[in-house]
Amino acid sequence: MDRKVKIVQYGCGKMSVYLMRYAMEKGGELVAAFDANPGVIGRDIGEIIGTAPLGIKVTDAAKADEVLKQTKPDVCIIATRSTMAELKEAFALCAKNGVNAISTCEEALFPWNSSPDITRELDELAKAGGCTLCGSGYPDLFWGTMVTNLAGSSVSITKIKGSSSYNVEDYGIALAKGHGAGLTIEEFHREIGNYNSLSSDEIKELVIKGAYIPSYMWNQNGWLCSRLGLTILSQTQKCVPHTYQSDLHSSTLDMTIKAGDATGMSAIVTTETAEGITLETECIGKVYAPDEYDKNEWTLFGEPETTVIVNRPATVELTCGTIVNRIPQLIDSPPGYITTDKMPDNAYMARPMHEYVKSR
Amino acid sequence: MDRKVKIVQYGCGKMSVYLMRYAMEKGGELVAAFDANPGVIGRDIGEIIGTAPLGIKVTDAAKADEVLKQTKPDVCIIATRSTMAELKEAFALCAKNGVNAISTCEEALFPWNSSPDITRELDELAKAGGCTLCGSGYPDLFWGTMVTNLAGSSVSITKIKGSSSYNVEDYGIALAKGHGAGLTIEEFHREIGNYNSLSSDEIKELVIKGAYIPSYMWNQNGWLCSRLGLTILSQTQKCVPHTYQSDLHSSTLDMTIKAGDATGMSAIVTTETAEGITLETECIGKVYAPDEYDKNEWTLFGEPETTVIVNRPATVELTCGTIVNRIPQLIDSPPGYITTDKMPDNAYMARPMHEYVKSR
């Protein structure tokens, strides 16, 4: 592409601080920003990312349709909430305007196995609009391409075991609530752990009805199996609360979590495949105690056994870096809802991002 | 491809034990094996890999031309020695017979920056023969695609620092000698460390003359810069001997290394690029003391800083797994000497290898 990539930011919260700065640093041109929060609407984006005013003010998301038609951006970065049901409207708006969209929404990484109806609908809208929709972020690389790339050195894999933890405090309220942070153990089991005893078939029924709320690894295992060409036989999920021995303050929740209440959870997803490979993946999201830090560790069992560890990953920066680096591939993908397992692996951009875009 | 991939093994030493087994386990058909060592010629390959006889006997490499013409394999796996000068004949033979070839030879991973004349010559032969030549192995993934994949989450990189160590005892004599194992410190400095004080330009002159013996990271930095699209300004190399406080026996060298003599070395290669990214990569190959084990650790400095560690990698199995998994991509690559940075990233084969081959 022989001009700057035009980018719109949809959702101007914690992630947008990095997303907007990175998009500009990598040579993109920010043309608009949307939010629904009255406290954010009208603020200059420079103020949000901590620079001098940049002359672009956050517009009310209610006017997004109008602004997209006016500005005709190449890409919309959506960082609002965590489920496809919550994302549907923003994705649909982009699709109808022929604007490629990429989201930090965790379910969006591989929504085919948790919200198939919404995903199919968006896929059709995107095809009609001639643009691509996808989800990306930290999981795309650190639970995704890093693992499948490593698998490229394995001769036979019997099991893929992954474990990743992150601090609920680094993210917004949607993530904290999704992890049951601040709930009593009883509330946790009622609100979050209520699928724990469901069989694979029972969950499948809920998924078809559009009534299933997946943990991040639910979608991740779908992504991994799709990328590795594995046929899923069954998939189940267990959510287990984490607690801490003393009270912990959460600024995201604006409350103190009492000792013994849920600081967050482990969600463990187990997938069995026709190829004999078991996936057992766990994500741990909680309000950290002072001595805790982010971890990401994956082991491929089989011949040979290989473990890779990412030490204290800067989860937030890596999420936003991965999203911005996906932009050229997003633009170059065929129209539709295209999950990133169907794209080439992420790549570092040593030059301005438009030089990596092949289309137009 | 709708039939088994026909494979020939060239060099039946330590690596071939895994390479031949993996090639068959992944659905390839082994049609011949060559070696120059009279102690190996005539042995059944089943005996070499530790199974019942398989009816294929190791042929004298002097007859390779004849056998290649007869068997018309799709791929030849070359695991003989470590330099392009030593590999040239086998590669040329494959090219002339239109047989794709992949080698464990470390220099072969990116020989353009150390043996450009030989590589150009082989490139032309391969183009004329309509086949592809390349090098792969442990470095291809664990110093290569693993690092560039990780870089896909970085916004700005100032330095890539890598360190990898392996046990000289796990490999053949070529590798042991290349690392100065068993030399006195004086011999080491004369034979191995003799390029340590050379400037980037002085080394370039030696390279052009075909008189430079690169450490593995010399080629690796070339691979990484090529893959990341970086322009190299200068590259230098320092080889530093390692020693141990007691005598150590080496079965590969069939000798006892005296305390204080070289057990092997660290080779540190530093590359400066026009994009402002420095590469500082080190490989440590030595006869291990009882408490030492393989390590592989890479850090990307910049925004953000990310470290990835592979714990006690099974270097030998990973080398051979990576090579065998590259076979479909090798067959599908355009003719010429095509380094793996130009291929898609390695991928696990859940099904027989010929199902991953697009050509024919």
Ligand SMILES: NC(=O)c1ccc[n+]([C@@H]2O[C@H](COP(=O)([O-])OP(=O)(O)OC[C@H]3O[C@@H](n4cnc5c(N)ncnc54)[C@H](OP(=O)(O)O)[C@@H]3O)[C@@H](O)[C@H]2O)c1
């Ligand atoms: N890239 C990687 O990741 C990686 C990893 C492991 C090894 N390697 C390299 O791969 C090569 C093979 O390793 P290895 O451990 O299998 O070595 P090895 O045990 O010494 O086996 C090599 C075999 O090839 C034979 N040979 C040598 N030159 C030949 C020629 N010109 N024609 C036919 N046969 C020949 C040798 O015979 P003689 O015994 O008579 O010499 C020996 O039988 C080494 O150079 C090693 O450094 C690379």
